[in-house]
Amino acid sequence: MSTELFDTFNTDYINTYSEQHNEPEWLRAQRLKAIELAETLEMPKPDKTKITRWNFTKFSHQSTSEPIDSFDQLPDSVGKVIDQGKAEQNLVILRNQENQFSELPKELKDKGVIFTDLFTAANEYPELVEKYFMTDAVSVDEHRLTALHAALVNGGVFLYVPKNVVIEEPVQAIFWQEDKDLALFNHVIVVAEENAQVTFVENYISDHEETETVANVISEVIAKDNAKISYGSVDHFAYGTTAYMNRRGVAGRDATIEWALGQMNNGNTISENITHLLGDQSVCFAKAVSVGVGDQTQNFTAKIVNHGKHSNGIILQHGVMKDQASAIFHGIGKIERGGTKANAEQESRVLMLNKDARGDANPILLIDEDDVTAGHAASVGRVDPVQLYYLMSRGISKQEAERLVIHGFLAPVVNEIPIENVREQLTDVIEGKVY
Structure with missing residues:
Protein backbone atom coordinates (compact mmCIF):
# COMPACT_ATOMS: atom_id res chain seq x y z
CA MET A 1 0.00 0.00 0.00
CA GLY A 279 -22.81 -20.01 24.98
CA ASP A 280 -24.63 -23.31 25.28
CA GLN A 281 -27.83 -23.49 23.21
CA SER A 282 -26.81 -20.38 21.27
CA VAL A 283 -28.07 -20.02 17.69
CA CYS A 284 -27.02 -18.21 14.52
CA PHE A 285 -28.86 -18.07 11.21
CA ALA A 286 -26.62 -16.36 8.62
CA LYS A 287 -28.45 -15.63 5.37
CA ALA A 288 -27.04 -13.56 2.51
CA VAL A 289 -27.80 -12.84 -1.14
CA SER A 290 -25.57 -11.19 -3.71
CA VAL A 291 -25.85 -10.01 -7.30
CA GLY A 292 -22.72 -9.34 -9.34
CA VAL A 293 -22.65 -7.34 -12.58
CA GLY A 294 -20.15 -5.82 -14.98
CA ASP A 295 -16.54 -6.76 -14.30
CA GLN A 296 -16.67 -6.63 -10.51
CA THR A 297 -14.94 -9.17 -8.31
CA GLN A 298 -16.40 -10.23 -4.97
CA ASN A 299 -15.23 -12.51 -2.17
CA PHE A 300 -17.77 -13.52 0.48
CA THR A 301 -17.08 -15.46 3.65
CA ALA A 302 -19.80 -16.67 6.01
CA LYS A 303 -18.42 -18.43 9.06
CA ILE A 304 -20.02 -19.71 12.26
CA VAL A 305 -17.88 -21.07 15.08
CA ASN A 306 -19.68 -23.35 17.56
CA HIS A 307 -18.08 -23.16 21.00
CA GLY A 308 -21.10 -23.92 23.19
CA LYS A 309 -22.86 -27.23 23.76
CA HIS A 310 -26.03 -27.74 21.71
CA SER A 311 -25.22 -24.60 19.71
CA ASN A 312 -26.74 -24.35 16.24
CA GLY A 313 -25.16 -22.56 13.26
CA ILE A 314 -26.88 -22.39 9.86
CA ILE A 315 -25.45 -20.62 6.80
CA LEU A 316 -27.39 -19.87 3.60
CA GLN A 317 -25.74 -17.98 0.72
CA HIS A 318 -27.28 -17.43 -2.71
CA GLY A 319 -25.60 -15.42 -5.47
CA VAL A 320 -26.46 -14.40 -9.02
CA MET A 321 -23.62 -13.46 -11.40
CA LYS A 322 -24.08 -11.57 -14.66
CA ASP A 323 -21.83 -10.19 -17.44
CA GLN A 324 -18.15 -10.77 -16.53
CA ALA A 325 -18.72 -10.60 -12.78
CA SER A 326 -17.07 -13.17 -10.55
CA ALA A 327 -17.67 -14.17 -6.95
CA ILE A 328 -16.42 -16.72 -4.46
CA PHE A 329 -18.67 -17.86 -1.63
CA HIS A 330 -16.89 -19.41 1.32
CA GLY A 331 -19.10 -21.21 3.81
CA ILE A 332 -17.24 -22.25 6.93
CA GLY A 333 -18.73 -24.21 9.80
CA LYS A 334 -16.36 -24.85 12.71
CA ILE A 335 -17.16 -26.84 15.85
CA GLU A 336 -14.61 -26.37 18.62
CA ARG A 337 -13.63 -29.10 21.07
CA GLY A 338 -16.16 -29.12 23.89
CA GLY A 339 -19.08 -28.12 21.66
CA THR A 340 -20.89 -31.42 22.10
CA LYS A 341 -24.27 -31.86 20.40
CA ALA A 342 -23.53 -28.80 18.28
CA ASN A 343 -24.91 -28.47 14.75
CA ALA A 344 -23.23 -26.81 11.73
CA GLU A 345 -25.14 -26.64 8.46
CA GLN A 346 -24.45 -24.62 5.34
CA GLU A 347 -25.73 -24.10 1.82
CA SER A 348 -24.05 -21.99 -0.89
CA ARG A 349 -25.52 -21.73 -4.36
CA VAL A 350 -24.50 -19.58 -7.32
CA LEU A 351 -26.56 -18.89 -10.44
CA MET A 352 -24.72 -17.63 -13.54
CA LEU A 353 -26.68 -15.74 -16.18
CA ASN A 354 -23.94 -15.33 -18.81
CA LYS A 355 -21.21 -17.53 -20.23
CA ASP A 356 -18.51 -15.11 -18.99
CA ALA A 357 -19.85 -14.88 -15.45
CA ARG A 358 -17.99 -16.86 -12.81
CA GLY A 359 -19.08 -18.28 -9.47
CA ASP A 360 -17.42 -20.55 -6.95
CA ALA A 361 -19.01 -22.14 -3.89
CA ASN A 362 -16.42 -23.29 -1.37
CA PRO A 363 -17.90 -25.30 1.54
CA ILE A 364 -15.68 -26.05 4.54
CA LEU A 365 -16.42 -28.00 7.71
CA LEU A 366 -13.87 -28.00 10.55
CA ILE A 367 -14.88 -30.39 13.30
CA ASP A 368 -12.90 -30.82 16.52
CA GLU A 369 -15.61 -32.67 18.48
CA ASP A 370 -17.11 -36.14 18.00
CA ASP A 371 -20.72 -35.95 19.20
CA VAL A 372 -22.03 -33.37 16.69
CA THR A 373 -24.02 -33.03 13.47
CA ALA A 374 -22.81 -31.18 10.39
CA GLY A 375 -23.55 -30.94 6.71
CA HIS A 376 -23.10 -28.82 3.62
CA ALA A 377 -24.52 -28.29 0.15
CA ALA A 378 -23.02 -26.29 -2.70
CA SER A 379 -23.89 -25.77 -6.35
CA VAL A 380 -22.86 -23.56 -9.25
CA GLY A 381 -24.82 -23.53 -12.49
CA ARG A 382 -27.08 -21.86 -15.02
CA VAL A 383 -30.78 -21.15 -14.87
CA ASP A 384 -32.60 -24.48 -15.00
CA PRO A 385 -34.04 -24.87 -18.54
CA VAL A 386 -36.74 -27.21 -17.20
CA GLN A 387 -38.02 -24.46 -14.90
CA LEU A 388 -37.99 -21.98 -17.77
CA TYR A 389 -39.81 -24.41 -20.07
CA TYR A 390 -42.48 -25.06 -17.43
CA LEU A 391 -43.15 -21.35 -16.94
CA MET A 392 -43.04 -20.54 -20.66
CA SER A 393 -45.46 -23.39 -21.39
CA ARG A 394 -47.99 -21.41 -19.35
CA GLY A 395 -47.72 -18.33 -21.54
CA ILE A 396 -44.96 -16.48 -19.68
CA SER A 397 -42.23 -14.85 -21.76
CA LYS A 398 -38.65 -16.12 -21.44
CA GLN A 399 -37.48 -12.89 -19.78
CA GLU A 400 -40.31 -12.92 -17.26
CA ALA A 401 -39.77 -16.63 -16.59
CA GLU A 402 -36.09 -16.01 -15.92
CA ARG A 403 -37.02 -13.08 -13.67
CA LEU A 404 -39.35 -15.29 -11.60
CA VAL A 405 -36.71 -17.98 -11.23
CA ILE A 406 -34.13 -15.45 -10.03
CA HIS A 407 -36.48 -13.85 -7.51
CA GLY A 408 -37.42 -17.27 -6.20
CA PHE A 409 -33.74 -18.13 -5.92
CA LEU A 410 -33.05 -15.02 -3.80
CA ALA A 411 -36.33 -15.00 -1.86
CA PRO A 412 -35.09 -16.89 1.25
CA VAL A 413 -33.08 -13.81 2.26
CA VAL A 414 -35.11 -11.00 0.68
CA ASN A 415 -38.19 -12.11 2.61
CA GLU A 416 -36.26 -11.97 5.88
CA ILE A 417 -35.70 -8.17 5.71
CA PRO A 418 -38.07 -6.92 8.45
CA ILE A 419 -38.92 -3.41 7.15
CA GLU A 420 -41.25 -3.41 4.16
CA ASN A 421 -39.74 -0.30 2.53
CA VAL A 422 -36.24 -1.75 2.82
CA ARG A 423 -37.43 -5.12 1.52
CA GLU A 424 -38.90 -3.33 -1.50
CA GLN A 425 -35.65 -1.40 -1.94
CA LEU A 426 -33.67 -4.65 -2.03
CA THR A 427 -36.09 -6.05 -4.61
CA ASP A 428 -35.69 -2.90 -6.72
CA VAL A 429 -31.89 -3.11 -6.49
CA ILE A 430 -31.99 -6.74 -7.63
CA GLU A 431 -34.24 -5.78 -10.55
CA GLY A 432 -31.89 -2.94 -11.52
CA LYS A 433 -28.79 -5.12 -11.43
CA VAL A 434 -30.20 -8.16 -13.21
CA TYR A 435 -32.19 -6.38 -15.98
Missing part, protein backbone atom coordinates in the same frame (compact mmCIF):
# COMPACT_ATOMS: atom_id res chain seq x y z
CA SER A 2 1.31 3.45 -0.93
CA THR A 3 3.27 5.33 1.72
CA GLU A 4 1.46 8.49 0.58
CA LEU A 5 -1.52 7.31 2.59
CA PHE A 6 0.48 7.39 5.81
CA ASP A 7 2.05 10.72 4.87
CA THR A 8 -1.46 12.19 4.79
CA PHE A 9 -3.09 10.28 7.64
CA ASN A 10 -0.37 10.59 10.26
CA THR A 11 -0.38 11.30 14.00
CA ASP A 12 -0.85 15.05 13.45
CA TYR A 13 -3.92 14.41 11.34
CA ILE A 14 -5.33 11.95 13.90
CA ASN A 15 -4.84 14.37 16.78
CA THR A 16 -6.52 17.21 14.89
CA TYR A 17 -9.45 15.06 13.76
CA SER A 18 -10.01 13.69 17.27
CA GLU A 19 -9.92 17.19 18.76
CA GLN A 20 -12.42 18.50 16.21
CA HIS A 21 -14.86 15.79 17.27
CA ASN A 22 -14.26 16.31 20.97
CA GLU A 23 -13.46 12.63 21.39
CA PRO A 24 -12.66 11.01 24.74
CA GLU A 25 -9.01 10.33 25.42
CA TRP A 26 -9.34 6.55 25.06
CA LEU A 27 -10.57 6.89 21.48
CA ARG A 28 -7.82 9.31 20.48
CA ALA A 29 -5.21 7.00 22.03
CA GLN A 30 -6.61 4.01 20.18
CA ARG A 31 -6.53 5.91 16.88
CA LEU A 32 -2.88 6.80 17.38
CA LYS A 33 -1.93 3.25 18.25
CA ALA A 34 -3.89 1.92 15.26
CA ILE A 35 -2.27 4.20 12.69
CA GLU A 36 1.16 3.03 13.85
CA LEU A 37 0.03 -0.59 13.57
CA ALA A 38 -1.40 -0.04 10.10
CA GLU A 39 2.03 0.80 8.72
CA THR A 40 3.45 -2.53 9.90
CA LEU A 41 0.57 -4.95 9.33
CA GLU A 42 -0.06 -6.81 6.08
CA MET A 43 -3.20 -6.60 4.00
CA PRO A 44 -5.74 -9.41 4.38
CA LYS A 45 -5.35 -12.30 1.96
CA PRO A 46 -8.82 -13.54 1.01
CA ASP A 47 -8.69 -17.06 -0.38
CA LYS A 48 -8.72 -17.27 -4.20
CA THR A 49 -8.91 -13.48 -4.69
CA LYS A 50 -6.01 -11.13 -5.40
CA ILE A 51 -6.60 -7.63 -4.03
CA THR A 52 -3.14 -6.14 -4.60
CA ARG A 53 -4.45 -3.86 -7.37
CA TRP A 54 -7.66 -2.86 -5.64
CA ASN A 55 -8.00 0.75 -4.58
CA PHE A 56 -7.59 1.19 -0.83
CA THR A 57 -5.69 4.52 -0.94
CA LYS A 58 -7.63 7.04 -3.08
CA PHE A 59 -10.26 8.71 -0.92
CA SER A 60 -11.25 11.74 1.10
CA HIS A 61 -11.78 11.34 4.84
CA GLN A 62 -13.92 14.38 5.75
CA SER A 63 -16.93 16.05 4.17
CA THR A 64 -18.27 19.61 4.38
CA SER A 65 -21.88 18.91 3.40
CA GLU A 66 -24.61 21.24 4.66
CA PRO A 67 -27.26 19.82 7.02
CA ILE A 68 -30.75 19.02 5.77
CA ASP A 69 -33.84 20.52 7.40
CA SER A 70 -36.54 18.00 6.53
CA PHE A 71 -37.28 14.68 4.87
CA ASP A 72 -38.40 16.65 1.79
CA GLN A 73 -34.74 17.32 1.01
CA LEU A 74 -33.87 13.63 0.86
CA PRO A 75 -33.31 12.07 -2.57
CA ASP A 76 -35.65 9.29 -3.67
CA SER A 77 -32.96 6.70 -3.02
CA VAL A 78 -33.06 7.58 0.68
CA GLY A 79 -36.63 8.77 1.14
CA LYS A 80 -38.22 5.58 -0.16
CA VAL A 81 -36.65 3.36 2.51
CA ILE A 82 -38.11 5.24 5.49
CA ASP A 83 -41.67 5.79 6.68
CA GLN A 84 -41.87 9.56 6.38
CA GLY A 85 -45.43 9.72 7.68
CA LYS A 86 -44.68 7.99 10.96
CA ALA A 87 -44.89 10.26 14.03
CA GLU A 88 -42.10 8.56 15.97
CA GLN A 89 -39.53 6.12 14.72
CA ASN A 90 -36.28 4.47 15.70
CA LEU A 91 -34.12 6.10 13.04
CA VAL A 92 -30.67 7.61 12.46
CA ILE A 93 -29.61 9.08 9.10
CA LEU A 94 -25.96 9.84 8.42
CA ARG A 95 -25.24 11.91 5.34
CA ASN A 96 -21.58 11.80 4.41
CA GLN A 97 -20.95 10.47 7.91
CA GLU A 98 -22.64 13.50 9.55
CA ASN A 99 -25.73 12.93 11.71
CA GLN A 100 -28.64 14.51 9.82
CA PHE A 101 -31.54 12.97 11.71
CA SER A 102 -31.78 11.03 14.96
CA GLU A 103 -34.93 9.94 16.71
CA LEU A 104 -35.80 7.47 19.45
CA PRO A 105 -39.19 7.47 21.25
CA LYS A 106 -39.16 8.71 24.84
CA GLU A 107 -40.57 5.39 26.02
CA LEU A 108 -37.41 3.59 24.88
CA LYS A 109 -35.09 6.28 26.22
CA ASP A 110 -36.76 5.95 29.63
CA LYS A 111 -35.95 2.22 29.55
CA GLY A 112 -32.28 2.99 29.00
CA VAL A 113 -32.10 2.28 25.26
CA ILE A 114 -29.35 4.20 23.46
CA PHE A 115 -29.46 4.73 19.70
CA THR A 116 -27.41 7.51 18.18
CA ASP A 117 -24.42 8.19 15.98
CA LEU A 118 -21.09 6.83 17.15
CA PHE A 119 -19.46 10.18 18.00
CA THR A 120 -22.40 11.34 20.12
CA ALA A 121 -22.36 8.01 21.92
CA ALA A 122 -18.59 8.22 22.51
CA ASN A 123 -19.03 11.69 24.03
CA GLU A 124 -22.11 10.97 26.14
CA TYR A 125 -21.44 7.32 27.09
CA PRO A 126 -17.64 7.01 26.79
CA GLU A 127 -17.19 4.07 29.17
CA LEU A 128 -19.95 2.05 27.54
CA VAL A 129 -18.69 2.61 24.01
CA GLU A 130 -15.10 1.87 25.07
CA LYS A 131 -16.27 -1.45 26.55
CA TYR A 132 -17.48 -2.72 23.18
CA PHE A 133 -15.46 -0.84 20.53
CA MET A 134 -13.18 -3.44 18.89
CA THR A 135 -12.80 -5.55 22.02
CA ASP A 136 -15.03 -8.66 21.89
CA ALA A 137 -15.77 -9.12 18.18
CA VAL A 138 -13.07 -7.48 16.01
CA SER A 139 -9.46 -6.78 16.96
CA VAL A 140 -7.54 -3.72 15.80
CA ASP A 141 -4.44 -5.75 14.92
CA GLU A 142 -6.01 -8.43 12.68
CA HIS A 143 -4.56 -6.86 9.53
CA ARG A 144 -3.98 -3.49 7.87
CA LEU A 145 -7.63 -2.82 7.03
CA THR A 146 -8.86 -3.35 10.60
CA ALA A 147 -6.06 -1.09 11.89
CA LEU A 148 -6.87 1.61 9.32
CA HIS A 149 -10.49 1.35 10.32
CA ALA A 150 -9.70 1.92 13.99
CA ALA A 151 -7.47 4.88 13.10
CA LEU A 152 -9.80 6.56 10.60
CA VAL A 153 -13.33 5.66 11.72
CA ASN A 154 -15.42 8.67 10.67
CA GLY A 155 -18.98 7.60 11.39
CA GLY A 156 -21.35 4.91 12.52
CA VAL A 157 -24.04 4.19 15.09
CA PHE A 158 -24.26 2.77 18.59
CA LEU A 159 -27.32 0.75 19.66
CA TYR A 160 -27.58 -0.46 23.24
CA VAL A 161 -30.54 -2.38 24.66
CA PRO A 162 -30.53 -2.95 28.45
CA LYS A 163 -31.53 -6.12 30.26
CA ASN A 164 -35.09 -7.41 29.75
CA VAL A 165 -35.99 -4.69 27.21
CA VAL A 166 -37.79 -5.86 24.09
CA ILE A 167 -37.98 -3.35 21.22
CA GLU A 168 -40.99 -4.26 19.11
CA GLU A 169 -40.41 -1.93 16.14
CA PRO A 170 -37.26 -2.28 13.99
CA VAL A 171 -34.41 0.15 14.56
CA GLN A 172 -33.05 1.63 11.33
CA ALA A 173 -29.80 3.35 10.31
CA ILE A 174 -29.19 4.88 6.88
CA PHE A 175 -25.66 5.67 5.71
CA TRP A 176 -26.00 7.98 2.72
CA GLN A 177 -22.80 8.55 0.75
CA GLU A 178 -23.47 11.68 -1.30
CA ASP A 179 -19.92 13.07 -1.43
CA LYS A 180 -18.35 11.21 -4.35
CA ASP A 181 -14.83 11.20 -2.88
CA LEU A 182 -15.69 10.46 0.73
CA ALA A 183 -14.58 7.18 2.22
CA LEU A 184 -16.85 5.51 4.76
CA PHE A 185 -14.87 4.18 7.69
CA ASN A 186 -18.12 3.22 9.31
CA HIS A 187 -18.50 1.44 12.63
CA VAL A 188 -21.71 -0.13 13.96
CA ILE A 189 -22.10 -1.53 17.47
CA VAL A 190 -25.26 -3.39 18.50
CA VAL A 191 -25.48 -4.71 22.06
CA ALA A 192 -28.41 -6.57 23.60
CA GLU A 193 -28.01 -7.31 27.28
CA GLU A 194 -29.53 -10.37 28.99
CA ASN A 195 -33.10 -11.21 27.86
CA ALA A 196 -33.22 -8.21 25.50
CA GLN A 197 -34.50 -8.29 21.91
CA VAL A 198 -34.03 -5.94 18.96
CA THR A 199 -34.23 -5.88 15.18
CA PHE A 200 -31.69 -3.61 13.49
CA VAL A 201 -31.74 -2.72 9.79
CA GLU A 202 -29.14 -0.65 7.95
CA ASN A 203 -28.86 0.76 4.44
CA TYR A 204 -25.70 1.82 2.62
CA ILE A 205 -26.62 4.08 -0.29
CA SER A 206 -24.28 5.78 -2.80
CA ASP A 207 -25.42 8.58 -5.09
CA HIS A 208 -22.47 8.40 -7.48
CA GLU A 209 -20.86 5.83 -9.77
CA GLU A 210 -17.42 6.39 -11.23
CA THR A 211 -15.24 8.14 -8.65
CA GLU A 212 -12.76 5.91 -6.85
CA THR A 213 -13.20 5.74 -3.11
CA VAL A 214 -13.29 3.26 -0.24
CA ALA A 215 -15.81 1.78 2.18
CA ASN A 216 -14.23 0.15 5.23
CA VAL A 217 -17.15 -1.05 7.36
CA ILE A 218 -17.09 -2.97 10.63
CA SER A 219 -20.14 -4.11 12.59
CA GLU A 220 -19.90 -5.67 16.04
CA VAL A 221 -22.99 -7.47 17.33
CA ILE A 222 -23.07 -8.68 20.93
CA ALA A 223 -26.02 -10.79 22.17
CA LYS A 224 -25.77 -11.56 25.88
CA ASP A 225 -27.44 -14.56 27.56
CA ASN A 226 -30.96 -15.25 26.26
CA ALA A 227 -30.88 -12.13 24.05
CA LYS A 228 -31.97 -12.00 20.42
CA ILE A 229 -30.63 -9.71 17.70
CA SER A 230 -31.96 -9.72 14.14
CA TYR A 231 -29.65 -7.81 11.83
CA GLY A 232 -30.71 -6.86 8.30
CA SER A 233 -28.70 -4.89 5.77
CA VAL A 234 -28.78 -3.69 2.19
CA ASP A 235 -25.31 -2.74 0.90
CA HIS A 236 -25.43 -0.75 -2.33
CA PHE A 237 -22.12 1.03 -2.88
CA ALA A 238 -21.39 2.43 -6.32
CA TYR A 239 -19.10 0.96 -8.98
CA GLY A 240 -16.12 3.12 -8.01
CA THR A 241 -16.21 2.11 -4.35
CA THR A 242 -13.91 -0.65 -3.14
CA ALA A 243 -15.66 -2.21 -0.16
CA TYR A 244 -14.35 -4.12 2.84
CA MET A 245 -17.35 -5.31 4.89
CA ASN A 246 -16.61 -6.99 8.22
CA ARG A 247 -19.59 -8.09 10.33
CA ARG A 248 -18.98 -10.07 13.50
CA GLY A 249 -21.32 -11.55 16.08
CA VAL A 250 -20.81 -12.95 19.58
CA ALA A 251 -23.66 -14.91 21.20
CA GLY A 252 -23.96 -15.93 24.86
CA ARG A 253 -25.96 -18.76 26.44
CA ASP A 254 -29.38 -19.29 24.80
CA ALA A 255 -28.77 -16.20 22.64
CA THR A 256 -29.75 -15.85 18.99
CA ILE A 257 -28.20 -13.77 16.20
CA GLU A 258 -29.93 -13.68 12.84
CA TRP A 259 -28.30 -12.12 9.78
CA ALA A 260 -30.18 -11.16 6.60
CA LEU A 261 -27.70 -9.45 4.28
CA GLY A 262 -28.39 -8.04 0.83
CA GLN A 263 -24.89 -7.68 -0.63
CA MET A 264 -25.57 -5.52 -3.68
CA ASN A 265 -22.41 -3.45 -4.14
CA ASN A 266 -21.44 -2.59 -7.70
CA GLY A 267 -17.70 -2.43 -7.02
CA ASN A 268 -15.07 -4.89 -5.87
CA THR A 269 -15.96 -6.28 -2.46
CA ILE A 270 -14.50 -8.35 0.36
CA SER A 271 -17.18 -9.39 2.83
CA GLU A 272 -16.74 -11.33 6.07
CA ASN A 273 -19.67 -12.39 8.23
CA ILE A 274 -18.37 -14.33 11.24
CA THR A 275 -20.30 -15.34 14.36
CA HIS A 276 -18.99 -17.01 17.50
CA LEU A 277 -21.54 -19.09 19.39
CA LEU A 278 -19.89 -18.95 22.80
